[in-house]
Amino acid sequence: MDNGITGSALLEPRRDKPERVAYTVQEVAEMLGVHYFAVYWLVKKKKLHACRAIPGKLLIARTEVVRLLHVE
Amino acid sequence: MMKRNGQLCEHTVPDYSGRLTDAEFLAYNSVFGAVEKDFRELSTVANALVEVEKSFAQLVKAVSVPPKSATEIVEAVGVKWDAIKPLLKVEGSEMLWCRRHVEGAADYAVVERLDADSPLAHAQGASSLQMTGLDAPSLLRKFLHENREALGLYATDIVAEAHERLAEKYPGQDMDRVAKAIEARCAKQISSEQMTTQTQTPSRREGMRV
Secondary structure, three states, X not given: OOOOOOHHHHHOOEOOEOOOXXXXXXXXXXXXXXXXXXXXXXXXXXXXOEEEOOOOOEEEEHHHHXXXXXXX | OOEEOOEEOOEOOOOXXXXXXXXXXXXXXXXXXXXXXXXXXXXXXXXXXXXXXXXXXXXXXXXHOOOOOOOEEXXXXXXXXXXXXXXXXXXXXXXXXXXXXXXXXXXXXXXXXXXXOOHHHHHHXXXXXXXXXXXXXXXXXXXXXXXHHHHHHHHHHHHHHHHHHHHHHOOOOOOHHHHHHHHHHHHHHOOOOOOOOOOOOOOOOEEEEO
């Protein structure tokens, strides 16, 4: 994500873009400030719920990230 | 030599027994290049787990004898643990192999310590108890097994990304062997499980953060 915004600020709504409902593992790793593998570990431990999108990639709902970060 | 679509199948790629045509080989290099950074990260974690497997006996011994020197103390869920050794380090976090004594009996744990500046640490605390148990070998086996499963999720995402890129770059072309070759390479990377299956002691607490 090359938009100059990092970390949990990625969760904040922006006027120029519609709010995302789900994120990839890489995006969530950036929001949480951890390595990708730590996110897969959170998914494995069911601390973060994820689903497989049609092409097979894991997607994590925005609400899950918000819950984990206690924001909103 | 075998031909496919009029092209010789003469190219070999790592961890795939088949041979690819010129077109497939070009596609393989292009798509693997796009996921190579992730593949290298996957390899780094897989290799770190292999090191834990190789050190299995030493790690079990390390928590079964009193430490020769003062150990670092980590606190998770209000409980203090002696951090004996790091098990797995990735950018921003590490898993620590820990022990404590309760009423003369040993208790073992894996505690994750996050970079204190990370948003996750701010929200959930910098240390979190990942798993505990009364039997060190069983707990270590469980740690390895669950990490292998997490690696499997990572590998599946890499393969899915490769499929997506193949479909985008080569619409209507049969790139099934290219996808299979990338899948085989990821599978090989995470398949180095060396441990024997033994009974595990159920964990008593999991996933609590402080």
